[in-house]
Amino acid sequence: MSMAGNLRKVTSLGKGGHLRRVARLARRRPRVDLSHPARSPLGSSVVNCVTYRDGIRVPGAVGLVDAVERVRKRGDGFVWLGLHEPTDEEFADIAELFDLHPLAVEDAVEAHQRPKLERYGETLFAVFKTVCYVEHEELTATSEVVNTGEIMVFTGQDFVVTVRHGRHGSLGPLREELESDPRQLAKGPSAVLHAVADHVVDDFLTAIDAVQADVDHVETAVFAEDGARLDPGRIYQLKRELLELKRAVVPLGRPLEELATRPIRVVDPEIQAYFRDVSDHLLRATEQIAAFDELLNSILQAHLAQVTVAQNADMRKITAWAAIVAVPTMVCGMYGMNFDHMPELRWRYGYGLVLGVIAVACLTLYRGFRRNDWL
Helix, strand or coil: CCHHHHHHHHHHHHHHEEEEHHHHHHHHCCCCCCCCCCCCCCCCEEEEEEEEECCEECCCCCCCCHHHHHHHHHHHEEEEHHHHHHHHCHHHHHCCCHHCCCHHHHHHHHCCCCCCEEEECCCEEEEEEEEEEEECCCCCCCCEEEEEEEEEEEEECCCCEEEEEECCCCCCCHHHHHCCCCHHHCHHHHHHHHHHHHHHHHHHHHHHHHHHHHHHHHHHHEEECCCHHCHHHHHHHHHHHHHHHHHHHHHHHHHHHHHCCCCCCCCCCHHHHHHHHHHHHHHHHHHHHHHHHHHHHHHHHHHHHHHHHHHHHHHHHHHHHHHHHHHHHHHHHHHHCCCCCCCCCCCCCCCHHHHHHHHHHHHHHHHHHHHCCCC
């Protein structure tokens, strides 16, 4: 759609009352800066609404409707609207203002999507899974290792709408970092899209480095002297959390490859080189996750082998003691029979002799088993 067409659309929306509803929504619900995880949205989904021109933030607080009108009248710059877990009602008028596709809007509100990249006319819709490592004192069979969220990015010629789900992955520091580099931000909305992708992949690498410490700890515990006593639930839990991390990382490869190689109208050609760099970092993260998965499989197999060896050792000990106990049991069983004519039955030293024979036989068996490492 041309710039004049966009402007006519904004004007027609204003006549229909939709822009007035957006303005009332912005006035009714206070904006909240979520750049710090400790802050809560206080019932508002609007995190920030900023206009950028030539890579520089336009000063002054301007409503969404006014910001869009000014950008489209001037024909340069773009609007960056940040949302956090918006409802259908909050997002409906915003979606109509920016002409967002209903399917993309549904995905952005409902969340729980796989990483993907879709094109709807002049708008690019990207879904990123965010990952946060959960600190814990000790890995247990129920420990949460990674926590995931989502960031959806709508990218157009003159706007960027970011929708975040989850309590981590804040884009506040990212916005400040971008504003410190006006040359990069001057490349338009695709610069924001690249920055979000780079931010997400960097978080992947940070979480993977932290997970590696858990993998190393489990590996050390398995090969310790009492490794057979390790709870296998810890290994299974780590594999389960690694699978959650894999679901966030691996599917992102294809969207990043498309952004880096295929010509897309809303993506500046200079930005595609930066997407190739992000794709390389993602490949590193994918390879590390695959290595962790294989290593955990080997650790699990080693642990099961240790358990089997320990069980065999226990069975040898039980068998050896049973053989030793069998000697006095056999002798005593013979002399427990009610027969009149038993060997040495009336002999004065018969009792002591039998005890001596039993002791010598048991001692001989014990030394033999000890020599063969059965005891």
